[in-house]
Amino acid sequence: MATVSLEALRGPHGYLRAQTRWRRTEIAFWLATLLPFLLFPSYLQLASQIAITALFAVSLDLILGYAGIVSLGHAAFFGLGAYAAGLISKFGWGEPLSGLVLASTLAGVAGYGASVVVVRFRHLALIMITLGMGLLLHEAANSASWLTGGADGLQGVRIRPLLELFSFDLWGRAAYAYALLMLFLTFLVARRVINSPFGLSLRGIRENAVRMPALGAPSRAHVRKVYTIAAVMAGMAGALLAQTTSTVSLEVLSFQRSADVLVILILGGAGRLYGGILGAILYMVARDQFSGINPQYWYFWIGLLLIAVVLFLPNGILGGLGRAAAWWRRVSP
Amino acid sequence: MLGSFVGVLFDGFAYGMLLFLLSVGLSVTLGMMNFVNLAHCSFAMLGGYVTVTLMDRLGWPFFATLPVAFLAAAAASAALERALFRPLYRASDLDQCLLTIGIVFVSVAGAAYVYGTVQQPVQLPDYLRGAVTFGSLRFPVYRLFLIGAALVVTVVLVAALEHTRFGARVRAAVDNQRMARGLGIDVDGVFAVTFALGSGLAGLGGALAIEIVGLDPSFAFTYLIYVIIVVSVGGLASIGGSFVAATLLGISDMAGKYYVPQLGAFLIYLVMVGLLMWRPTGLFGRR
Amino acid sequence: MxxxxxxxxxxxxxxxxxxxxxxxxxxxxxxxxxxxxxxxVKIGLIMPYSGQFADPAAQMDNAIKLYMKQNGDTVAGKKIEVIRKDTGGVAPDVAKRLAQELIVRDKVDILAGFVLTPNALAAGDVSAEAKKLMVVMNAATAIITTKSPYMVRTSATVPQLTETFGTWARKSGIKQVYTMVSDYGPGHDAEQGFQRGFKDAGGEVVGSVRFPVANPDFSAFVQRAKDMNPEAIFIFVPGGVQPAAVGKALAERGIDAKKTKVLGMGELTEDEARKSMGDASLGIVTVYHYDHNHDSVLNRGFVKAFNEANAGRNPNIYSVGGYDGMRLIYDALKKTGGKTEGDALVAAAKGMKWESPRGPIGIDPETRDIVQTVYIRRVEKVGGQLLNVEFDRIENVKDPFKARTTR
Incomplete structure (x- = not known):
């Protein structure tokens, strides 16, 4: 990209400053996220779940797209957040915001613990160890049915209205507003993180994990840090789902959920921050529409969609669009 | 007590061989060719459906269906390799992952459309049912057969890949494509054949597994985790590694379920995580 | 834009x-x-049309279609319109969202379907909030119907079957039993129900084991049971892949239903499972509320029509749950004269009694749960075919869980 090399002339700080500047397309995108309130008032519950999935995908992007950690067990933190939020409300603390903070903190603590292990491995071993830890947690939640309700799901989740004003009703207005706000706030944090020197050295670790320590960057500490941040965000996504739907089941910890979010992120384009959000929108809207038309065989159409994206837009939708834009700049000077 | 111990060892070994037969094809496609082939179990499922169709609807004998299951899966994968996989050999792991997951989705929906969602009946001939009694021990015939089949597959595969000209070409093409091309090896052809071999083995494994694990359209998802576990614990590209890993996982899983049933669900994952922490590249992995 | x-x-x-x-x-x-x-009148069907539980959903959906074909799509002057939504498996968050969307966007009057417990529980909140009739056509955990005062059930509850079965087993002369169940909610309920019924009648449980839900090979557990050498074994596994796998493991281990009595929930000897097991299934005794082999004029007609509509496939419990669910909706609408308010419909459904293909059934006016005959069947060879043959029945069984908690 031509712009980057120009910025690079002004040194790394100049580069980072340029990256943090808000582009017009970004502002337009975030304004557009408000449109469902006006245009699709009966789709807000779906919109809230898209926002939650987007948050989950952005969290995975931080570790996968920026630090090169492919995880097949990211639902562990999503599920921990969901169960924590559900249990807090079950035991009488139904206020959502404080519940959200508590639940994400708990997921973060677990994330830090896991990061100590995760940081020692790479490649296939890393994928399989995250997968194994996720599956173990899933089985543990099934076994601890006295706490989690087991396969029937956690019962007795009661969430107070947001700010004691807006209850999570059938229309999903409060749900979408809440989920969107949290997505936006965490997105700001994630954006800040990756456009900092810390974020830059993460990308260095992704590209060459052996070389970074040689340059004096404490790569393991960096990975632990970003893994913990990602776990907090995943936990927040899980807690949001639990709070906006008042349901928690084993499915929040399942391999399926880990795999889905990975598919969503790759579909949108990993390592691009907006990739997870676009992937979530496309995947979930497509799923909703396909399964509405064809409840039994919609997998077929989703499968074709994924295949088509790989063939025609490698590196996900944003990757493909990026190349298209670069080509456009070349042909129209 | 000793009797039950021998029984558990035998069952575990047989279960391990079942896992091995399902996953050995993946140590060829993922392991040797480095292609993230999450659609492996779709090919296994295809083999399973071929066997069921031939047996149940056309009345073929079980053994006659096995080569057809192998060939059908191999042929299907050869077509897909030509159309979809070949352009992606050099793409990122993530793109390969997305493509093959897409194929899994399509295959699951396709199977449900063609065969319905119903569980397929698998009826073996009488001589494969029942058990051989040896003192106070009973060895189910089908499990003995599975063990035999797994041993044959291992020997044939290792011999073919290590001691034949074709095997040498495959190893050369996988290790260094450009050099292999320079030596006049038809790399595209070798890759196509190798991929078909891996998927054919999946088809065979599927056909052999359905007697024990059953068959419905969710097969392509359900057993994906197990085959990846076996291949990663064994070490990529190592047929022997997969064999040993499958044996270890099978026996520890079975022993755990027998002696400590409370841990039954956890054990296979615990063993996997433990083994990978000890040897991150797998038991016999080279990279 | x-x-x-x-x-x-x-x-x-x-x-x-x-x-x-x-x-x-x-x-x-x-x-x-x-x-x-x-x-x-719009009916929103929420079911796992895709994924692991697609087959129960398909069987139920086929029966719903059959009922509408046989009885027309107009009731009390109103046209019945069905909207189908897929949850893709266990996904209460999705089920709840779909229920919400069906009500606010599609303006449905009735929610129905529900194969899986967590999904039914989640949608129950929506039914209560929106005051809409909700017909649970399969999910069998006892507590579900307490979630909404507008909910009725046309399937069965797990304790209704297992507790009754436990009592029956003791009365039939079995003194000791070993139980084996899948390690998840319904399995635990089945274990508790059976053990309670059996022990209360004076029986002894000599041991129990729970196997993981995802379990491709049962030989270790079956071997354990065999080593205990109990008089009888009670088994619960979810329908689908596992019944045949358990049955085959029993046969391989040489557990002969003639010597060690094998008892189970009806899933164990479903059509596909019996076919896979072959003669190994002979003599297994199961409890269920419906089998296509049930002998009544109504059932023979139902099975014949179902066979014709579905390429020879037989209806099962999911089908009869869906069929009776539609019957309940139609009859309730007739009673209210086409009024679709939840209060009117649920009032009409309470105390309803009718003859179903499974025999006489009714809706308990107090708990809105099903009251029905529970059948004890044995696998026998009839004319060269392996069939579940009913040989005992317990009539008018209510859900024992709610009978205890409401008093």
Whole structure:
């Protein structure tokens, strides 16, 4: 990209400053996220779940797209957040915001613990160890049915209205507003993180994990840090789902959920921050529409969609669009 | 007590061989060719459906269906390799992952459309049912057969890949494509054949597994985790590694379920995580 | 995107679907409901049409279609319209969202379907909040119907079957039993129900084991049971892949249903499982509320019609749950004269009694749960075919869990 090399002339700080500047397309995108309130008032519950999935995908992007950690067990933190939020409300603390903070903190603590292990491995071993830890947690939640309700799901989740004003009703207005706000706030944090020197050295670790320590960057500490941040965000996504739907089941910890979010992120384009959000929108809207038309065989159409994206837009939708834009700049000077 | 111990060892070994037969094809496609082939179990499922169709609807004998299951899966994968996989050999792991997951989705929906969602009946001939009694021990015939089949597959595969000209070409093409091309090896052809071999083995494994694990359209998802576990614990590209890993996982899983049933669900994952922490590249992995 | 398209602006070439979306959009924006030619009653079916539980959903859906074909799609002057939604498996968050969307967007009057417990529990909240009738056609955990006062059930509850079975087993002369169940909610309920019924009648449970839900090979557990050498074994596994796997493991281990009595929930000897097991299934005794082999005029007609509509496949419990669920909806609508308010419909459903293909059934006016005959069957060879043959029955069984908690 031509712009980057120009910025690079002004040194790394100049580069980072340029990256943090808000582009017009970004502002337009975030304004557009408000449109469902006006245009699709009966789709807000779906919109809230898209926002939650987007948050989950952005969290995975931080570790996968920026630090090169492919995880097949990211639902562990999503599920921990969901169960924590559900249990807090079950035991009488139904206020959502404080519940959200508590639940994400708990997921973060677990994330830090896991990061100590995760940081020692790479490649296939890393994928399989995250997968194994996720599956173990899933089985543990099934076994601890006295706490989690087991396969029937956690019962007795009661969430107070947001700010004691807006209850999570059938229309999903409060749900979408809440989920969107949290997505936006965490997105700001994630954006800040990756456009900092810390974020830059993460990308260095992704590209060459052996070389970074040689340059004096404490790569393991960096990975632990970003893994913990990602776990907090995943936990927040899980807690949001639990709070906006008042349901928690084993499915929040399942391999399926880990795999889905990975598919969503790759579909949108990993390592691009907006990739997870676009992937979530496309995947979930497509799923909703396909399964509405064809409840039994919609997998077929989703499968074709994924295949088509790989063939025609490698590196996900944003990757493909990026190349298209670069080509456009070349042909129209 | 000793009797039950021998029984558990035998069952575990047989279960391990079942896992091995399902996953050995993946140590060829993922392991040797480095292609993230999450659609492996779709090919296994295809083999399973071929066997069921031939047996149940056309009345073929079980053994006659096995080569057809192998060939059908191999042929299907050869077509897909030509159309979809070949352009992606050099793409990122993530793109390969997305493509093959897409194929899994399509295959699951396709199977449900063609065969319905119903569980397929698998009826073996009488001589494969029942058990051989040896003192106070009973060895189910089908499990003995599975063990035999797994041993044959291992020997044939290792011999073919290590001691034949074709095997040498495959190893050369996988290790260094450009050099292999320079030596006049038809790399595209070798890759196509190798991929078909891996998927054919999946088809065979599927056909052999359905007697024990059953068959419905969710097969392509359900057993994906197990085959990846076996291949990663064994070490990529190592047929022997997969064999040993499958044996270890099978026996520890079975022993755990027998002696400590409370841990039954956890054990296979615990063993996997433990083994990978000890040897991150797998038991016999080279990279 | 500054302005929504009105129907007139929709380009001519757009498909029906786009037109519909645009219409819905316009409707949403201006609060105009598209005009209907005749009054309709909308039923939203929420089921796992795809994924691991797709087969129960398909069997249920086929019976729903059959009922509508046989009885027409007009009741009390109103046209019945069915909207189908897929949860893709266990997903209470999705089930709840779909229920919400069906009510606020599609304006359905009745929620129905529900194969899986967590999904039914989640949608129960919506039914209670929106005051809509909800018909649970399969999910069998006892507590489900307590979630909403507008909920009725046309399947069965786990304790209704297992507790009754435990009592029956002791009365039939069995003194000791070993139980084996899948390690998840319904399995635990089955274990508890059976053990309670059996122990209360004076029986002894000599041991129990729970196997993981995802369990491809049962030989270790079956071996354990065999080493205990109990008089009888009670087994619960979810339907689908596992019954045949358990049955085959029993046969391989040499557990002979003639010497060690094998008892189970009906899933164990479903059609596909018996076919896979072959003669190894002979003599297994199971408890269930329906089998296509049930002998009644009504059932023979139902099975025949179902066979014809579905390429020879037999109906099962999911089908009969769906069929009776539709019957309940139709009859309730007739009683209310087409009124669709939740209160009116649930009042009409309470105390309803009718003859189902499974025998006489009714809706308990207090708990809104099903009251029915529980059958004890044994696998026997009839004319060269392996069938579940009913040889004992317990009539008018209510859900024992709620009978205890409501008093």
């Amino acid at each position: 500054a302005r929504a398209m009105t129907p007139e602006e929709v380009p001519v070439r757009t498909s029906m679907r786009t037109t519909r979306i645009a219409l819905a959009l316009a409707a949403a924006l201006f609060g105009v409901a598209p005009a209907h030619a005749e009054p309709t």
